[in-house]
Amino acid sequence: MRRNYITRVRIGIALYNACIRDGYSFNRFMRDILAGITVGIIAIPLAMALAIASGVPPQYGLYTAGIAGMIAALAGGSKLSVSGPTAAFVVILFPVAQQFGLQGLLVATLFSGIILLIMGLARLGRVIEYIPLSVTLGFTAGIAITIASMQFVDFFGLTPTVESDDFITRIMMVGSSLPTLQWGDTLVGITTLGILIFWPKLKINFPGHLPAIIAGVLVMLAYQWFGHDIQTIGSKFSYLLPSGEEGQGIPPVLPSFVLPWNVPAETGSFEWTWKNISALLPAAFSMAVLGAIESLLCAVILDNMTRTKHNPNSELLGQGLSNIVAPFFGGITSTAAIARSAVNFKAGATSPVSAIVHSLFVLAALLFFARYLSYLPLAAMAALLFMVAWNMSEARKIKDIMQKAPKGDIAVLLVCLFLTVFFDMIIAISIGVVLAALLFMKNIADLTKLTEIDCEQFDENEILYTIQGPLFFAAAERIFSELSELSDHYQTIILDWDHVTLLDVGGLQAFTRFMEDLNEGKRVMICNIPFQPLKTLARAKIQPIEGRLDFYSSREEIFEELGHESNACIEVTKP
Numbered sequence: 001m002r003r004n005y006i007t008r009v010r011i012g013i014a015l016y017n018a019c020i021r022d023g024y025s026f027n028r029f030m031r032d033i034l035a036g037i038t039v040g041i042i043a044i045p046l047a048m049a050l051a052i053a054s055g056v057p058p059q060y061g062l063y064t065a066g067i068a069g070m071i072a073a074l075a076g077g078s079k080l081s082v083s084g085p086t087a088a089f090v091v092i093l094f095p096v097a098q099q100f101g102l103q104g105l106l107v108a109t110l111f112s113g114i115i116l117l118i119m120g121l122a123r124l125g126r127v128i129e130y131i132p133l134s135v136t137l138g139f140t141a142g143i144a145i146t147i148a149s150m151q152f153v154d155f156f157g158l159t160p161t162v163e164s165d166d167f168i169t170r171i172m173m174v175g176s177s178l179p180t181l182q183w184g185d186t187l188v189g190i191t192t193l194g195i196l197i198f199w200p201k202l203k204i205n206f207p208g209h210l211p212a213i214i215a216g217v218l219v220m221l222a223y224q225w226f227g228h229d230i231q232t233i234g235s236k237f238s239y240l241l242p243s244g245e246e247g248q249g250i251p252p253v254l255p256s257f258v259l260p261w262n263v264p265a266e267t268g269s270f271e272w273t274w275k276n277i278s279a280l281l282p283a284a285f286s287m288a289v290l291g292a293i294e295s296l297l298c299a300v301i302l303d304n305m306t307r308t309k310h311n312p313n314s315e316l317l318g319q320g321l322s323n324i325v326a327p328f329f330g331g332i333t334s335t336a337a338i339a340r341s342a343v344n345f346k347a348g349a350t351s352p353v354s355a356i357v358h359s360l361f362v363l364a365a366l367l368f369f370a371r372y373l374s375y376l377p378l379a380a381m382a383a384l385l386f387m388v389a390w391n392m393s394e395a396r397k398i399k400d401i402m403q404k405a406p407k408g409d410i411a412v413l414l415v416c417l418f419l420t421v422f423f424d425m426i427i428a429i430s431i432g433v434v435l436a437a438l439l440f441m442k443n444i445a446d447l448t449k450l451t452e453i454d455c456e457q458f459d460e461n462e463i464l465y466t467i468q469g470p471l472f473f474a475a476a477e478r479i480f481s482e483l484s485e486l487s488d489h490y491q492t493i494i495l496d497w498d499h500v501t502l503l504d505v506g507g508l509q510a511f512t513r514f515m516e517d518l519n520e521g522k523r524v525m526i527c528n529i530p531f532q533p534l535k536t537l538a539r540a541k542i543q544p545i546e547g548r549l550d551f552y553s554s555r556e557e558i559f560e561e562l563g564h565e566s567n568a569c570i571e572v573t574k575p
Contacts, residue, residue, distance in 0.1 A: 014318075064334050232376060473509075
């Protein structure tokens with residue numbers, strides 16, 4: 001029953017189970033409203049900050065939290081997940097926004113949603129969970145470093161000499177721009193960051209995002225009192241309404257339906273050419289894979305908190321639909337946000353209704369608080385992202401892995417980290433997964449062992465070996481090469497396959513080569529073959545060869561044919 005729940009594909013299964021199957025009361029509804037408002041207060045500045053970091057105006061982050069967050073809650077498979085823009089996407093979205101503009105970014109988001117939808121329908125939810133921890137930690141830490149490096153300009157109020165998405169160039173640019181440092185912006189950033197760091201020590205059951213932002217705004221107002229300017233959302237961003245009215249900051253209107261490739265933008269229009277599509281597809285695939293990993297990881301964490309079980313395929317389905325619908329309302333790429341989801345749980349949420357309330361609260365803020373949101377200082381936004389980057393880096397967990405994990409896992413982690421920082425996410429994920437797969441195969445191959453069984457009744461021409469572990473290409477070549485060398489002086493070679501868990505085409509080829517190279521007059525007797533290896537041998541039409549190759553159901557049959565008893569054998573492991 002549980003297995004059926006995990007593997008089925010059904011839209012809105014989390015909402016159905018939490019509100020209809022389990023029953024829904026007024027008390028639960030009030031708890032969900034309070035939790036949703038709490039998360040919404042946190043989501044508003046984060047959504048704007050992440051949109052700015054992604055290279056688009058801040059209102060598009062609010063559109064994402066409002067539209068994508070609602071669709072994911074309605075259609076997803078995790079009860080308490082809260083979706084919206086996340087820091088993990090910044091390193092992918094920023095280059096796309098720089099090259100193709102807002103329209104290209106929305107089209108890429110649409111593509112990623114379609115890919116996520118296909119992944120959910122193909123029931124790949126469980127497969128994503130097999131990506132090793134060393135890979136996920138490596139590229140998330142690399143993303144964190146990249147995000148942090150992008151915040152220095154706003155945090156210190158610098159006037160950059162050059163814009164670049166290259167890490168080395170960006171760091172050099174920050175160094176060359178230090179003479180333009182603005183003490184007002186810096187003071188706002190330090191104040192906001194300081195409160196974010198020390199707020200948990202106060203043991204107050206409320207996240208420090210809002211108090212930190214308020215403190216940053218107060219410092220800005222005090223500094224402006226003396227006639228000094230500080231960069232704000234309103235001073236950097238402007239908008240144009242359909243009526244032709246131009247304003248500063250965030251437009252006080254709800255998102256409207258517009259085709260993603262026709263969204264008004266300063267960078268011009270998106271052209272549907274094969275060149276543009278082929279250039280966006282790799283980024284869209286990275287968005288989809290990263291979104292799948294983040295959403296399922298978030299769901300697993302929430303399962304551990306709530307002692308419940310999410311549906312991974314339905315969660316991918318919900319995230320796919322949210323990224324398909326959101327671009328038509330100006331929403332950029334979204335996925336489940338771990339920090340906001342954890343706050344949602346701690347605030348008392350009981351169902352996806354809390355995430356829906358969070359989305360409605362964000363949309364309401366657009367209508368009623370847009371004017372005031374425009375006064376938020378960019379330095380405070382940068383401080384928020386510094387904190388997000390630190391939490392995302394999992395520095396303590398990485399330190400623990402560096403001290404305790406095997407060297408192979410450490411190497412994979414470092415490779416993914418450096419590739420993410422100095423190249424891009426696509427390369428990091430591709431190479432990281434390949435390296436992790438190779439490391440896994442090596443570790444599994446090392447488990448395959450050849451053990452000699454010493455039997456007192458054997459004469460000098462007889463030898464018995466047991467093979468333990470899978471006989472796939474990497475292990476099989478080593479095992480049969482070792483067997484050829486060890487059995488060179490024996491005429492009768494008995495092989496017990498009772499612990500052979502797998503025989504693939506590589507193992508079959510190695511076995512066939514072993515038999516072909518076997519000297520004339522030698523005999524191989526194999527017993528206790530499990531079902532999978534037996535099936536593989538049968539499909540390959542491997543048949544007994546009189547006087548050379550025979551198959552038996554047990555050791556006793558072989559001993560009986562050789563005229564021996566089976567009770568005098570001692571295992572002797574050969575190095």
